[in-house]
Amino acid sequence: MRGISQIFPGVKALDGVNIALYPGQVTALIGENGAGKSTLVKILTGIYRPNEGEILIDGQVMRFASAQDAIDAGVTAIHQETVLFDELTVGENIFLGHAPRTRFGLIDWRSIHARSRQLLEALESRIDPTIRLKDLSIAQRHLVAIARALSVEARIVIMDEPTAALSRKEIDDLFRIVENLKRQGKAILFISHKFDELYEIAENYAVFRDGRMVGAGKLQKTPQEEIVRLMVGRDVDEVFPKVKASLGGTVLKVSRYSHPTEFRDISFELRKGEILGIYGLIGAGRSELCQSLFGVTSASSGQVELEGKTLAINRPADAIASGIVYVPEERGRHGLALPMPIYQNISLPSLGQTSRKGFLRAAEEFRLARLYAERLDLRAAALSVPVGTLSGGNQQKVVIGKWLATKPKVIILDEPTKGIDIGSKAAVHGFISELAAEGLSIIMISSELPEILGMSDRVMVMREGLMAGVYDREGLTPEMLVRAATGNM
Numbered sequence: 001m002r003g004i005s006q007i008f009p010g011v012k013a014l015d016g017v018n019i020a021l022y023p024g025q026v027t028a029l030i031g032e033n034g035a036g037k038s039t040l041v042k043i044l045t046g047i048y049r050p051n052e053g054e055i056l057i058d059g060q061v062m063r064f065a066s067a068q069d070a071i072d073a074g075v076t077a078i079h080q081e082t083v084l085f086d087e088l089t090v091g092e093n094i095f096l097g098h099a100p101r102t103r104f105g106l107i108d109w110r111s112i113h114a115r116s117r118q119l120l121e122a123l124e125s126r127i128d129p130t131i132r133l134k135d136l137s138i139a140q141r142h143l144v145a146i147a148r149a150l151s152v153e154a155r156i157v158i159m160d161e162p163t164a165a166l167s168r169k170e171i172d173d174l175f176r177i178v179e180n181l182k183r184q185g186k187a188i189l190f191i192s193h194k195f196d197e198l199y200e201i202a203e204n205y206a207v208f209r210d211g212r213m214v215g216a217g218k219l220q221k222t223p224q225e226e227i228v229r230l231m232v233g234r235d236v237d238e239v240f241p242k243v244k245a246s247l248g249g250t251v252l253k254v255s256r257y258s259h260p261t262e263f264r265d266i267s268f269e270l271r272k273g274e275i276l277g278i279y280g281l282i283g284a285g286r287s288e289l290c291q292s293l294f295g296v297t298s299a300s301s302g303q304v305e306l307e308g309k310t311l312a313i314n315r316p317a318d319a320i321a322s323g324i325v326y327v328p329e330e331r332g333r334h335g336l337a338l339p340m341p342i343y344q345n346i347s348l349p350s351l352g353q354t355s356r357k358g359f360l361r362a363a364e365e366f367r368l369a370r371l372y373a374e375r376l377d378l379r380a381a382a383l384s385v386p387v388g389t390l391s392g393g394n395q396q397k398v399v400i401g402k403w404l405a406t407k408p409k410v411i412i413l414d415e416p417t418k419g420i421d422i423g424s425k426a427a428v429h430g431f432i433s434e435l436a437a438e439g440l441s442i443i444m445i446s447s448e449l450p451e452i453l454g455m456s457d458r459v460m461v462m463r464e465g466l467m468a469g470v471y472d473r474e475g476l477t478p479e480m481l482v483r484a485a486t487g488n489m
Contacts, residue, residue, distance in 0.1 A: 004053035006039050013039040015211045016053070021156060021187035026178065028198040028219060029191045031208035031231060037191055040208075041158055044189075045077050046070035057156075074155035078146055078162055084133055091116040091129035094148045119147040123177050139170040146177065157181060158189045163197060175201055193420065195224055207231055247457065248272030251441040252324075252410050254293070257302030262288035263465040266302070270410065275432065275442045277456030279449075280485050285465040286445045287329060290412045294326035295319045306409065320349060323409035327399050329418060329445075331392075335399040338388030342380055343369035345387045346402045353405070372401035376431060393424025400431070411435070412443045417451065429455060449478045461485050 006014040014036045021027050031037050042048045044055065046064035055062045057073060064070045084093050091112045092099075100111040116129035125143050133141060142162070149157065159178075163171045178201055181188060192198055198205070199219060207215040207230040215230040250269045258264040263285035270276050278286045292299050295316040304311045306322055313319050319326070328334040336345055346369040347354050354364040369383050376397040380390055387398050396416065403411060416432065417425040432455060436442055446452045452459055453476060461468040461484040468484040 001040070001044065001055050002053055004040065004043060004050045004055075006036075006043060006048060007051045013211050014043075014050070017208070017211075017213045019206045019213060019216070021189055022204070023155075023185045023187050024182045025204060026182065026188045026190050026202040027204040027206060028202035029189055029206055029208070030198065030227060035208040035231075036211040037208055038160075039211075041077060041160060041189075041191070044070065044156075044158065045075055071152050071154075074153060075158070076149040076152055076154035076156070077158040077160060078149045079160045084141060084145060084148075086134035087132060089130055089132055090120075090127055090136070090144055093133055093144055094119065094129070094151050096148075098152065115151070116147065119150055120144075122150075122180070123147060124173075124180075139173070142170070142174070143177075150181075154186065156187045156189070158191075160191045161193070162190075163192065163194065171197065195227070199224070247274050248439065251307060253303075253305040255303045255305075257289070257292075257304065258300050259285075259288060259292055259297065259465075260300045262292075262297075263462070266467055268460055268467070268470065270441045270443060272441055273436050273439045274457045275436050275444055275455055277452040277459040278443060278445045278462060279447075279452045279459055279481050280462035280468070282447075283464075284462040284485065286462050287414055288465075289462070290326060290414060290443060290445060293319065294324060294412060296326075320406060320408075323407075324412070325349075325403035325406060325408040325410070326412040327396075327403060327414060327416060329414040331395055331399050332388075336387050336395060339386050341384045342373070342378070342387050342390070342398055343383040345398050346372055346405060349402055350405045368405055369401075372405055373397075375404075376401050377427065391420075391424070393420040393428065396420060396424075396428060397431075400428075404435075408440070410441045410443065412445075414445045415447065416444060417446075417448070425451075449481060452481065453478065463487055 001017065001019050004014050004017045005012065017036065017040065019027070019029070019040070029037050029040070039048065043050050046067040046069050049064070055064070062073055064073070085096070088096070094116050095112050100108040100115070102108045113129045120127050120129070120143065123143050123146060125140070127136065127140055127143065133144065136144065162174060178188065178190075190198070190202055202219050205216060205219040205222065205227065206213055207227060209231060248271055251272050252270040254269075255267050257266040266289060268276070278290070280286050288297065291297055293304065293313065295313045295318050298314060304313060306324065311318070311322050313322070313324075316326075332338060337348070343365050347365040350368060351360065354361055354368055366383060373380070373383060378397050378401070379394050387395060390398070413432065417428050420428070429451075432442060432444070444452075444455060457473050458470060459473075459476060459481065460470045461481055463485055468487070471480065
């Protein structure tokens with residue numbers, strides 16, 4: 001891609017960008033949210049047509065008038081949230097839109113099943129093409145998405161945050177598939193915010209900042225600190241700006257808390273101004289515990305006390321009224337109304353503050369939203385734009401802002417920096433630390449060991465629905481947490 005520029009009304013999303021992909025190699029595309037990565041992918045897959053510049057494949061200039069043109073040229077993409085259909089079979093999902101036909105024009109089901117098996121076996125999978133997608137695990141669905149992408153004889157494969165929803169074992173399996181694609185001579189563009197993954201799988205890198213390419217080269221020869229500096233335009237010396245807070249008395253006390261299927265016998269205390277990290281492997285019961293504390297599901301036994309008062313939490317409204325709020329892991333699905341404007345998302349749980357005699361007052365909604373947008377340094381053209389148009393980091397700020405507007409006593413953050421770039425992570429971490437210093441009590445679930453170690457005052461480890469230990473910050477090491485989470489003490 002040479003000299004690519006893309007201009008939208010009021011903004012230049014890409015400005016003279018150059019990037020090269022090589023057969024049999026992975027090129028990591030790195031940049032903060034809003035740097036232009038998604039725009040570049042949409043141009044390369046034929047969704048957008050650039051205002052300037054050209055795409056060359058094997059030296060030949062290509063002009064994509066549609067996504068189908070890109071597919072015909074051998075360009076395919078595996079997105080973080082690929083659209084698949086639960087009620088269709090695996091084979092139907094793989095060949096949807098380009099199913100082979102018999103000479104009489106009918107769908108050739110025998111060919112679909114045979115070719116689906118070939119594609120899945122090439123990915124080291126023996127998934128039956130005739131079973132429905134809804135009966136597969138998340139990792140198996142991901143394999144179906146990859147098989148679908150490869151069913152069009154792709155030469156260029158784009159992987160956009162492919163590991164966001166995968167466990168470490170599933171990531172290892174995916175990386176074996178990537179190595180297999182490299183041996184087949186595919187050119188791969190790999191987008192991820194996880195540096196450890198990029199250094200493990202990629203040969204080359206290209207860094208975008210503010211719509212421009214600011215650096216490119218061999219990844220293994222470039223220190224991570226240099227990549228970070230290129231991304232954010234400054235040195236990020238402190239990604240986890242933990243402010244040492246003086247902890248107060250107990251705010252939340254959970255005793256012998258159990259759920260019929262997800263967790264049992266959980267007991268812990270949370271102090272004023274404390275950040276309690278919860279760590280564990282996927283399936284350990286971390287999110288399920290916190291969703292129960294927020295009233296999404298009901299506990300079977302146990303007791304929850306807030307500031308010495310026993311709570312009866314049967315639904316989220318009970319938790320919110322008591323002063324417990326929850327920022328979910330899937331902010332787009334469970335934390336935001338994406339088509340609605342920013343100001344309405346922020347005011348949504350606080351309509352009592354912004355209405356009079358049952359009627360909403362837009363001026364009060366804007367006032368409340370502006371207060372928390374300024375406090376969180378929200379980057380948006382206006383508070384009236386749909387929240388779905390924001391970058392991941394700014395969407396997370398909106399979710400946090402809407403709950404802070406309720407003036408909570410305890411805030412639960414489930415994977416608070418999932419899918420956001422390192423610069424936005426530093427900003428979110430800084431704000432979390434400030435909230436704790438102001439006396440807010442915080443429970444933070446995270447799968448990232450550096451985040452847990454860098455931000456927590458104490459860490460509770462869960463394993464298979466049970467507490468595996470609680471550790472003070474001082475002297476805590478990644479090895480100690482992993483041993484507790486896996487049971488290899």
